[in-house]
Amino acid sequence: MYSYEDRMRAIALYIQYDRSAARAIRELGYPSRKALYGWCREYDRLGDLHNAYPEKSRYSAKQKQAAVEYFLEHGRNISGTVRKLGYPSRTLLATWIEELRPGERKIPIKAGNALSFSEEQKRRAVIALCSRDGSAESVATSVGVSRQMLYAWKRELLERGVPTRMSRKKDHSLSDDRDELRREVEALQKQIHQLQLEHDILEKANELLKKGQGISPRNLTNREKTLLIDALSPIYSQSELLAQLEMARSSYFYHRVCLRLPPKYVELRRTIISVFDANKRRYGYRRVHIMLHRDGIRVSEKVVRRIMAEEALIVCTRRRRCYSSYAGEISPAVENLLNRDFHAEVPNEKWLTDITEFQIPAGKAYLSPMLDCFDGMVVSWTIGTSPDAELANTMLEMAIAGLRAGQHPIVHSDRGSHYRWPGWIERMHQAGLTRSMSKKGCTPDNAACEGFFGRLKNEMFYNRTWTNTTVQEFIGQVDEYIRWYNEGRIKLKLGGLSPAEYRRALQSAV
16 A cells, blocks of 8 residues: 555656656656556546545454454464464464454474574573673573573573483583583673773763873872762772772871861962952962062962962963054164163163053053153153153153252153154253163163053053043053052062152161
């Protein structure tokens, strides 16, 4: 019988091929010409095909019942029942039996089948049965016998000992075989237990310690082995876990006690985090160590570095294109008097200056500072929205106003146009200051000032969102940072003091 979809597919192909039955049948592989023509006539007449064929049974329910009862009462032989009654076929009778009396039909096993297996094959089958992971039915299927036959072999080999057909002279040999078989089963069970133990250790190492599946448990630390033993102790004994991991019992109990102790450096972690946050995440482990030392907390610098790494207390850095103020040779360049010697014995001996750019969504801002090489203090600074001459000149005037009588520092800058205009040069001459310039395009000649810009941007500008910040608000934050830089930010070369604290300490010492 063909389904409704198969028949409709045949009709559609038949019509597509200009009613060529041969081409449609050749492509589909069904049906016969006569059947296809009949389907087409029905489709042309009704516009569709019937969904199912009406079922017509050749035999009544009484005939079915009589056949099944005869089968059950006369040896359960399907072929003999069909020959005696003259109906139905053997396949149809088997269907009736499953329909009317399910489970009553049993397939007989020939007596010769059991004899086709040797004693060695039976022995291996029994071993597989005793050491199986799945069901006994799966083992019987793999051997090729029924489940009942498999258990009969087991009883024969393990319980009865000698079959009735065997000679009494073989009693001793069969007993030895039975003992050997039991020993092999026990050995297999131990091997399975050992393999399961190794598998569970690898699984727990991957789950608890995030180790790969190929890790050797013997290469783990004693602390990690202790974690594995505690996790698997409900399943396996402590001795076999210690033996498998090659760990001494004393080491296990020592690390077990250590794991139960409260975490070390709990208060120190909180203090380090608070110091790091109080300085707006700008201090590395060296400065944090100095701050802790100032508060009377004695701890190794390595401990501070490890705790900051574990807590992800990282000073963010980012590099961007620097602002360049070079506009060509406006006036003759002067000599580089500092020659990269940024050390000063007294304040206001060597000054450094430059201009840097900040770009935020609201616009751009420019900073022009004056740094003292003595302690890195920002002597004066101006912040604006345009890198013009007024920005640099105003900063210079503020720096000159803070000088004492007799102080005439060297002012070092790059070759930018701000430091070569007549206004800048005139103010320098009036104050008696000495000009010094870097080589063209050589930033190391002004490295100390560039380093200040880098610290400022790493600690205040980079890795922060300035989306909702106006230019004036940003200028206020830069101004606040520079004041904090002078008054509060400690420097390692100043003995853990800020520039302002260092100068006050010098004045009090004098």
